[in-house]
Amino acid sequence: MSLGPHLTGDLSAHGIGGQADLPIPLNLAIAGGVAALVISFTVLAVAWRTPRYDEDGGGRPAPALLGRLVASVGFRVGLRVLGLVVLLFSIAAAVFGRESQINPVFGIFYVWLWVGVVAVSVLLGPFWKAISPVRTINLLFAKVAGGDPDEGLYRYPERLGHWPAALGLFAFVWFELVYPAAYELGPLRLWCAVYLAVMLLGGALFGNRFFELADPFEVYSTLASKLSVWAVQDGALVLRSPLANLATVPVRPGLIAVTGVLFGSTGFDSFSESSAWVTYVQGSSVDGEVLNNLALVVFCLGAIGVFALGSVLTGVGPERRRRTLPDAYAHSLVPIVVGYVIAHYLTLLVEIGTRTLILASDPFSKGWDILGTGDWSEPTWLSYHPTVLASIKVLAVVIGHVLAAVAAHDRAIRLLPRRSHLTGQLPLLVAMVGFTAGGLFLLFSA
Amino acid sequence: MRRRLAALAVLLVVTVSAAACGDDASGSGASSDGERVSVAITVEDGATTPSGATVEVPVGEEVDLVVTADEPGQIHVHSDPETELDYEGTGEPETFTLRIDRPGQVEVESHTHGTLIAKLVVS
Numbered sequence: 001m002s003l004g005p006h007l008t009g010d011l012s013a014h015g016i017g018g019q020a021d022l023p024i025p026l027n028l029a030i031a032g033g034v035a036a037l038v039i040s041f042t043v044l045a046v047a048w049r050t051p052r053y054d055e056d057g058g059g060r061p062a063p064a065l066l067g068r069l070v071a072s073v074g075f076r077v078g079l080r081v082l083g084l085v086v087l088l089f090s091i092a093a094a095v096f097g098r099e100s101q102i103n104p105v106f107g108i109f110y111v112w113l114w115v116g117v118v119a120v121s122v123l124l125g126p127f128w129k130a131i132s133p134v135r136t137i138n139l140l141f142a143k144v145a146g147g148d149p150d151e152g153l154y155r156y157p158e159r160l161g162h163w164p165a166a167l168g169l170f171a172f173v174w175f176e177l178v179y180p181a182a183y184e185l186g187p188l189r190l191w192c193a194v195y196l197a198v199m200l201l202g203g204a205l206f207g208n209r210f211f212e213l214a215d216p217f218e219v220y221s222t223l224a225s226k227l228s229v230w231a232v233q234d235g236a237l238v239l240r241s242p243l244a245n246l247a248t249v250p251v252r253p254g255l256i257a258v259t260g261v262l263f264g265s266t267g268f269d270s271f272s273e274s275s276a277w278v279t280y281v282q283g284s285s286v287d288g289e290v291l292n293n294l295a296l297v298v299f300c301l302g303a304i305g306v307f308a309l310g311s312v313l314t315g316v317g318p319e320r321r322r323r324t325l326p327d328a329y330a331h332s333l334v335p336i337v338v339g340y341v342i343a344h345y346l347t348l349l350v351e352i353g354t355r356t357l358i359l360a361s362d363p364f365s366k367g368w369d370i371l372g373t374g375d376w377s378e379p380t381w382l383s384y385h386p387t388v389l390a391s392i393k394v395l396a397v398v399i400g401h402v403l404a405a406v407a408a409h410d411r412a413i414r415l416l417p418r419r420s421h422l423t424g425q426l427p428l429l430v431a432m433v434g435f436t437a438g439g440l441f442l443l444f445s446a
Numbered sequence: 447m448r449r450r451l452a453a454l455a456v457l458l459v460v461t462v463s464a465a466a467c468g469d470d471a472s473g474s475g476a477s478s479d480g481e482r483v484s485v486a487i488t489v490e491d492g493a494t495t496p497s498g499a500t501v502e503v504p505v506g507e508e509v510d511l512v513v514t515a516d517e518p519g520q521i522h523v524h525s526d527p528e529t530e531l532d533y534e535g536t537g538e539p540e541t542f543t544l545r546i547d548r549p550g551q552v553e554v555e556s557h558t559h560g561t562l563i564a565k566l567v568v569s
Binding site: 275276380 | 497498499500524525526528546548549550551552553561562565567568569
């Protein structure tokens with residue numbers, strides 16, 4: 001996605017474009033790919049032979065003062081208020097603001113929510129869960145009605161798992177990347193209204209459990225937060241290594257679909273902007289929208305399929321069913337997703353994220369400066385240093401790959417019978433190298 | 447184990463930074479002879495050529511878009527800030543000169559027909 005300033009206020013039919021990043025240089029892409037390949041097999045050859053990480057996580061207690069702060073009512077309420085204020089502000093901008101790219105609601109939705117929340121979650125822990133306005137509204141309803149926000153009318157059906165979240169994430173990426181009027185207020189309002197309605201209904205039916213498993217933004221944010229060093233164990237704030245934290249991702253049905261949609265759609269975003277694809281679409285007799293819809297589905301299903309295949313091609317013990325393996329390994333795809341998302345969206349987050357804050361100071365385009373940020377300028381340093389930017393991107397992708405390979409290795413020696421420890425990991429490792437090489441290729445070519 | 451991981455990290459940093467340092471020599475091949483880059487754009491019977499072409503442009507130097515069209519229309523250049531070019535469509539070539547100071551990729555779109563004409567790779 002490239003979100004640019006339409007200062008004139010009109011909207012082009014063919015998407016919105018500001019300036020996009022330069023492609024990463026070929027030598028850097030190759031170096032990254034080779035590093036990923038070498039490190040993968042080094043991990044396989046030299047890493048530990050008994051599992052080190054389990055669902056308990058462990059970790060060291062965080063400083064007591066920090067623990068008390070995070071657990072305090074003021075801190076929690078403050079974050080809930082923040083989430084609610086930003087929601088109300090966005091609704092006001094979406095309803096009363098101008099139909100134009102200078103309306104901050106687009107940046108809030110596509111950059112702050114989609115990229116910013118994930119970035120904060122990687123650094124500080126499950127951010128959306130803390131600010132989620134749908135959780136807050138559900139909580140307020142429960143308080144008014146004298147109920148418990150954790151309890152709904154029914155129990156959430158466990159076999160649904162994360163499938164609703166995967167569907168919700170797909171609905172978001174479809175709207176953002178394929179739907180032609182994603183940058184018009186009407187469709188945006190409709191999307192958000194449906195999201196809010198489904199979430200509030202789900203919250204009423206199934207309680208907070210619904211948000212934990214089915215809210216697409218919460219599931220994404222909480223998965224990303226497993227790469228942070230923060231966790232809460234038995235009510236206490238603890239510090240643990242990202243790998244130990246990652247191993248605590250609960251294995252649920254549909255987890256593979258969540259990670260597959262996230263990775264596939266980000267890949268599609270790169271791919272759909274490449275000259276080769278655009279030229280093909282424009283030269284084709286088939287409608288471009290149909291082709292883009294198909295390509296998005298192919299990318300998402302492709303990512304899920306390749307990962308699932310890499311997981312199941314192994315020997316398994318008698319006590320384990322083969323088709324549970326993709327979800328059992330899916331947490332290891334999270335670092336690859338996050339690494340690639342950082343590479344893909346870093347400049348967008350820094351530059352357009354700041355631009356959104358500037359625009360938010362004048363939400364109705366009336367010349368206001370209510371936040372005092374109206375005269376800020378965008379930080380364009382990254383754009384002017386393309387080599388540094390490209391190096392950060394490749395490092396993010398390769399570090400993500402290394403974490404993924406280690407996480408998958410640790411899970412494999414826990415899940416697989418001893419005779420399959422080495423051979424059973426190979427297909428998954430090949431799938432991961434494929435993802436990383438594919439991601440680097442897209443960063444190079446698009 | 448910790449030492450092995452550290453070795454891996456060092457290997458990784460060395461590989462990537464070596465590649466990053468070797469990058470400086472690369473430039474845009476198309477215009478290394480010092481001539482300014484020119485993009486010929488034709489709009490005829492509602493079809494634009496080229497379609498999704500990639501054009502290398504040196505940063506901070508002038509580039510000409512030469513538009514030959516059979517009816518009036520508008521081209522959007524998605525730089526920051528965006529530039530809009532109105533052509534008259536007389537059938538004669540009309541030249542628009544741009545200069546882009548910030549490295550990146552800039553899409554040149556036909557606003558009239560909603561197609562991507564070219565992508566300027568500014569580096």
